[in-house]
Amino acid sequence: xYVNPRLEQRVVQSILWLFTAITVFILFYxxxxxxxxxxxxxxxxxxxxxPTDMGKSGGIYSTIIGTIALTIGAILIATxxxxxxxxxxxxxxxxxxxxxxxxxxxxxxxxIPSIIFGLFGFILFVTKxxxxxxxxxxxxTLAFMILPTIIRTSEEALKSVPYNxxxxxxxxxxxxxxxxxxxxxxxxxxxxxxxxxxxxGRSISETAAVIFTAGSALRIPTSIFSxxxxxxxxxxxxxxxxxxxxxxxxxxxxxxxxxxxxxxxxYRLMHKFMKKYx
Amino acid sequence: xxxxNRMEVKNLNFxxxxxxxxxxxxxxIESNKVTAVIGPSGCxxxxxxxxxxxxxxxxxxxxxxxxILLDGQDIYAPEVDVVEIRRKIGMVFQKSNPFPKSIFDNIxxxxxxxxxNNKGEIIDRVETSLKNSALWEExxxxxxxxxxxxxxxxxxxxxxxxxxxxxxxxxxxxxxxSALDPISTAKIEELIxxxxxxxxxxxxxHNMQQAARISDYTGFFLLGELIxxxxxxxxxxxxxxxxxxxxxxGRFG
Ligand SMILES: Nc1ncnc2c1ncn2[C@@H]1O[C@H](COP(=O)(O)OP(=O)(O)OP(=O)(O)O)[C@@H](O)[C@H]1O
Ligand SMILES: [Mg+2]
Numbered sequence: 191x192y193v194n195p196r197l198e199q200r201v202v203q204s205i206l207w208l209f210t211a212i213t214v215f216i217l218f219y220x221x222x223x224x225x226x227x228x229x230x231x232x233x234x235x236x237x238x239x240x241p242t243d244m245g246k247s248g249g250i251y252s253t254i255i256g257t258i259a260l261t262i263g264a265i266l267i268a269t270x271x272x273x274x275x276x277x278x279x280x281x282x283x284x285x286x287x288x289x290x291x292x293x294x295x296x297x298x299x300x301x302i303p304s305i306i307f308g309l310f311g312f313i314l315f316v317t318k319x320x321x322x323x324x325x326x327x328x329x330x331t332l333a334f335m336i337l338p339t340i341i342r343t344s345e346e347a348l349k350s351v352p353y354n355x356x357x358x359x360x361x362x363x364x365x366x367x368x369x370x371x372x373x374x375x376x377x378x379x380x381x382x383x384x385x386x387x388x389x390x391g392r393s394i395s396e397t398a399a400v401i402f403t404a405g406s407a408l409r410i411p412t413s414i415f416s417x418x419x420x421x422x423x424x425x426x427x428x429x430x431x432x433x434x435x436x437x438x439x440x441x442x443x444x445x446x447x448x449x450x451x452x453x454x455x456x457y458r459l460m461h462k463f464m465k466k467y468x
Numbered sequence: 469x470x471x472x473n474r475m476e477v478k479n480l481n482f483x484x485x486x487x488x489x490x491x492x493x494x495x496x497i498e499s500n501k502v503t504a505v506i507g508p509s510g511c512x513x514x515x516x517x518x519x520x521x522x523x524x525x526x527x528x529x530x531x532x533x534x535x536i537l538l539d540g541q542d543i544y545a546p547e548v549d550v551v552e553i554r555r556k557i558g559m560v561f562q563k564s565n566p567f568p569k570s571i572f573d574n575i576x577x578x579x580x581x582x583x584x585n586n587k588g589e590i591i592d593r594v595e596t597s598l599k600n601s602a603l604w605e606e607x608x609x610x611x612x613x614x615x616x617x618x619x620x621x622x623x624x625x626x627x628x629x630x631x632x633x634x635x636x637x638x639x640x641x642x643x644x645x646s647a648l649d650p651i652s653t654a655k656i657e658e659l660i661x662x663x664x665x666x667x668x669x670x671x672x673x674h675n676m677q678q679a680a681r682i683s684d685y686t687g688f689f690l691l692g693e694l695i696x697x698x699x700x701x702x703x704x705x706x707x708x709x710x711x712x713x714x715x716x717x718g719r720f721g
Contacts, residue, residue, distance in 0.1 A: 284528055354561060354563065354565045355565060355567060355568075357523065357526075357561065357565075358565055358567070358630075359577075359581070360554060361521065361523060361554055361558065361559040361561075361631070362554070362555070362558070362581065362582075362630070362634055363551050363552070363554045363555035363578070363581065363582055363634060364551075364578075364581045365551055365581075368581045372577065372580075372581065373567060373577075376569075377567075377568055
């Protein structure tokens with residue numbers, strides 16, 4: 191059957207356009223839907239008072255604190271581990287069986303469903319190590335979950351630093367460590383930060399891994415051993431147990447706005463970084 | 469004859485894995501002279517010059533046989549500190565490659581990693597090396613500007629200044645002008661001519677006129693072998709080997 195190539199071209203173009211439009215529409219519809227239902231309850235009071243009566247009334251202050259504490263904990267644990275691994279893989283070893291195994295392992299880690307992380311964290315940190323439902327257990331679990339992202343993005347960032355900059359540093363009498371810390375890392379920093387910011391986004395929105403490990407206490411946490419409820423978990427409980435749909439939407443709106451801000455920041459940084467090295 | 473060879477290459481063989489890239493090279497690099505290395509693409513010029521400050525150490529599977537002496541000391545001897553060798557034997561690369569830092573920090577970097585932390589001394593030495601690389605006039609008002617704002621020729625002179633700042637004894641150039649316009653090239657050639665008063669220089673070049681203009685000695689490489697090594701004048705007016713003559717007269721092939 192003969193199809194006019196120009197007609198074919200136009201048909202394909204239209205179909206592709208339609209697919210794109212559907213994707214964008216769904217995204218915007220979700221955001222619109224959440225904001226439409228959530229914004230009415232959002233106000234200063236909602237953000238700054240603690241939930242009362244299981245969350246039926248009051249605000250979400252303690253869950254914001256819980257989210258921030260867990261995220262900071264996860265980032266503080268995962269960043270040195272991830273960036274260190276990436277530096278080791280790109281700067282200190284050659285491509286070999288071992289590096290491939292490490293890389294494959296970290297890719298697999300990325301593919302594990304978060305609820306499995308939750309179960310793992312529960313068994314290891316909550317019960318075995320006796321950290322209980324706590325910020326510590328939650329942060330450790332989240333850290334393992336975001337580790338692959340941080341390793342991956344850091345590796346990409348380190349690799350994008352031109353090799354000849356390392357050579358120059360060596361030719362000036364620089365050691366490997368001086369070269370890594372003073373030439374390679376500063377150049378790779380925006381890329382690494384982008385990965386960390388994306389991981390912040392993932393930590394904030396994670397539910398399954400956190401509910402098993404940090405619990406769902408509504409009090410403001412007082413130490414890393416306190417149980418704490420994050421916004422995502424709060425939303426889940428409010429919605430699932432039918433406690434208060436308006437408050438659930440309000441929480442969701444705060445979450446969505448936070449994620450949008452984080453992703454836009456990460457995107458901007460990445461863009462700046464790409465421009466610098468292309 | 470009293471030799472004043474700063475560096476000496478003795479029976480050098482170099483392998484990339486199984487591949488013998490340089491065969492039985494013998495030559496001297498005389499103090500305060502410019503020694504040029506010429507030859508067709510892929511003959512091993514870069515490989516050779518990078519051996520002189522152990523830049524090829526980084527390449528896995530590479531192997532050096534023979535000896536490379538700096539003031540009579542084998543730089544490949546096990547007790548020698550490679551960092552120390554590279555400090556004494558600086559290098560300027562083909563592609564100008566300033567760090568994505570300010571002009572000032574590009575030069576200060578080498579000083580800082582070599583333990584010079586006194587601010588006044590760093591400032592002095594940055595200025596001196598920029599003057600020595602004939603860049604000072606053009607950048608003295610904007611030392612804080614990013615090095616990427618400089619032109620290609622200026623960037624290459626910045627790279628030379630960066631190499632000069634740590635006061636090496638020998639400077640190796642690997643085709644420093646191959647990406648530059650004629651005016652920038654002339655500036656760098658003039659600079660190399662001035663630098664030889666204080667430094668010992670080896671330069672790889674694709675450009676035979678350039679070798680003829682700036683060097684005192686010339687080595688002609690072909691397929692990993694040093695075909696002929698002599699005074700530049702001799703190489704270009706009365707070469708001993710047929711291959712050298714073919715190459716310099718452009719009848720190569
Ligand atoms: N890292 C490497 N690993 C393996 N072989 C290499 C490597 N670098 C260079 N070679 C090989 O060694 C030989 C000499 O290369 P070299 O770069 O020294 O040539 P050159 O004379 O500098 O050429 P050009 O004028 O094109 O720069 C070539 O055959 C090249 O393929
Ligand atoms: Mg070369």
